[in-house]
Amino acid sequence: MKEFPGFDLPEPVRSGQLNIADIGTDLSDVTFTVLDFETTGSDRSGGNVTEIGAVRMRGGAVDGEFQTLVNPAGQVVSPFVQRLTGITNSMVAAAPEMRTVLPAFLEFARGTVLVAHNAPFDIGILRRACEEHAYPWPQFRVVDTLTLARRILPKGEVRNHKLATLAQHFGTRTDPEHRALADARATGELLNHLFDRLGGYGVNTLEELLSLKPQGLGRRRTKLHLADNVPTGPGVYMFLDGARRVLYIGKSRDMHTRVRSYFTAGETRGRMTEMVTAAQEVTTVPCATEAEAAVREVRLIGELAPPYNRRSKRPERQTWLKFTDEAFPRLSAVRTQPPHGLLAAGPFSSHRSALQAKNVLEQLYPLKTCTQNPRSAKFRPCAASQVDACGGPCCGIANAREYQHSIRGLKQFAAGDTADFSHRLNERLKQLSQQQRFESASDALEAAVQMLRVQARAEAARLINQIQQIAAARPQPNGSWEIVLIRWGRLAASETAAKASAVLSTAREMEATAAHVEPEYPTLLEEHTILSAWLYGEGTVLISSTAPLALPRTGFGFASARLGSRRRGD
Structure with missing residues (x-):
């Protein structure tokens, strides 16, 4: 039998007389329901369902299909999703709602094993639908083709494990096209190909399939004792090797539970398996609040550069847009932060997103x-x-002062005033719509929204970096309050007050003992981002500030909110 690449094989059946339970259910005798959902894409969970597609299979053959559009019940399909799937708001307006569709689908899938590509997403949607409409969860057994593919296909055989990539790799008859039934059909064909591979490793029954464990799980479980002394509560944890070198740094609101999870079957990331195998010790830094834990994690990763933290491996991923220092400046994407006078936009989390923003600005201004x-x-x-597509001298503007005047709106944008940018963007979108170039208009709007969100985060971070001291509090579900003290954009202290009446006195005590921070103290940009996101997050209450904590109405935050509403169709 070949060595199994990504899982530990099930224990072999004991010798002697076998019973039915020992033999198991052959995969060819199991009925699978392969499903796929399309959604509005309006929130982190994916939004409401717009289409359900499912294929029922047994013995590698299809014995039934289920497909219907679904009215997303008050949500609209985002322009991006409309382009991706072809499902428009008019198509789903007259479709049945989920409460009508759900019982028919549950009957279609009754008694089968559910299959999906990235099953946590699709099964999560189905579970939420059952909860919302008061249907008991049928206790479906679930197979995730994404997990199987990641473990079965060795590195180098495929460039990634997206459904479209795998369908092309195996030559499925149906091409995934971001429509529910087509994607379910392609996933069903993929499942058959993966079963062929599994057979080569001696996995032929449903029980063997469902009992596959991530490779090295047995070795990891022997190290579960490393979590014994990890405290509960918020903080930062560090995995160390035998020489006490830091391998990995993480944070959690409950360190004990989080650290234990690294030794369970739920942890399937290959690099984490490797890290836990090498780890010999776990040390912790308890924190008073989750905000403090997030900041300390960033600081420690920046200081220690542990090898298993992705952020410490590629700190150069951030990209800025700068004006070139010449008579006729153009935009350039750079990896190092430019001086204030040349900064146009950023930082962006990827070079690609920076180039998309650059393209938007070059469409709006004669650069x-x-x-x-x-x-x-x-x-x-x-x-x-x-x-x-090229302004300045190539378009006959030979005078540098005249050229600078033509892009003054972009200079205002770089300085934080979006009025001219918003006007030009609206005119551009109107022009594209009049030309019936709706997809181009949607692309431009999407790229502009993403760019403004980046700028809004940077705007908020710059604001707190210019204020000597800010004290704020946020209520917690258990009735306590997180209190944070920020000085010159850097976390100086944090504490938890047991009840609302203790917030002010706790804040005063913190002010007396908080760390001293000098203006212009070198602080990681990510710390500024964490703190500004916490300050402007839902429920945060400002206690005191040595300067106004207000964003301009023509700034990036307001412009981002307005454009975001327009994109959602609000």
Whole structure:
């Protein structure tokens, strides 16, 4: 039998007389329901359902299909999802709602094993629907083709484990197209191909399939004792090797529960399995609040650069847009933060998102986009200028002052005033719509919203970085209050007050003992982002501030909110 690549094989059946339970149910005798949901995409959970597709299979053959559009009950389909799936708001307006569709689907899938690609997403939607409409959960057994593919297909065989990639790799008859039934059909074919692979490793029954454990789980469970002395409550935990070198740093509101999870079957990340295998000790830094834990995690990762933290491996991923320092400046994407006078936008979490923002700005403003020197004797208007894609000298503006005047709105945008940007964007979207280039308009709106969100985070972070001291509190579900004290954009102290009446006295005590922070103290940008997100988060109450904690109405935060509402169709 071949070595199984990504799972520990089930224990072999004991010798001697076998009973039915020992033999198990052959996979060819099991009925599977392969399902897929399409949603509005309006929130982190995916939004409300717009389409259900399912294929019932037995012995590798299809014996039934289920498909229906679903009215998303008050939500609208985002423009991005409309482009992705082809499902529009008009298509689902007259469709039945989930409360009508759900009983029919549950009857279709009754007594079967559910299958989905990235099952936690689809099964999570189905569970929530059952809860919302008072249907008991049928205790479906579940198979996730994404997990199976990640474990069965060795590294290098496929570039990723997306459904479209795997369908192309195995040559399925149905191509995934982000429609529920087509994706369910493709997932069903993928399941058959994965079963063929599993058979080569001696996995032929449902019981064997469901009992597969992530590789190395047995070894990890022998280290469960490392979590014994980890306290409950918020804080930062660190896995150390035998030489007490830090391997990995994490944070949690409940460190004990979180650390224990690394030694269970629920932890399937390959690099975490490798890390836990090497770990010999877990040490912790208890914190008074979750906000403090988040900040301390960032600081420790920045200081220690543990090898199993992705952020410490690629700190250069952040990208900024800057104005080039020349008579006819253009936009350039750079990996290091530019000086304030040349900063145009950022930081972006990826180079790709920075380039998308650059493209939006170049569509709205007559920027020079080529790298030619207009003072060179060889200068000629570039090809891009023929389609109005390069401004400045290539379009006949030879005077540097005139060029600077033409992009003054972009300079205002870089300084935090979005009035001119918003006006130009609205005109651009109107123009594209009049030309019936609706997809281009949707793309431009999506890219603008993402860019403004980046700018809004940076705007809020810059604001707290300029204020000597801010004290704020946030209520917790158990009735206590988290209190945070920030000085010059850096966390100086945090504490928890048991009840609301103790918040002010606790804040005064914190002020007397908080860490001293000098202006311009070097602080990680991520710490600024964490603290500003906490300050502007739901429920946070300002106790005191040495300067107004207010964002301008023409700033990025307000512009982002307005455009976000427009994109959702509010």
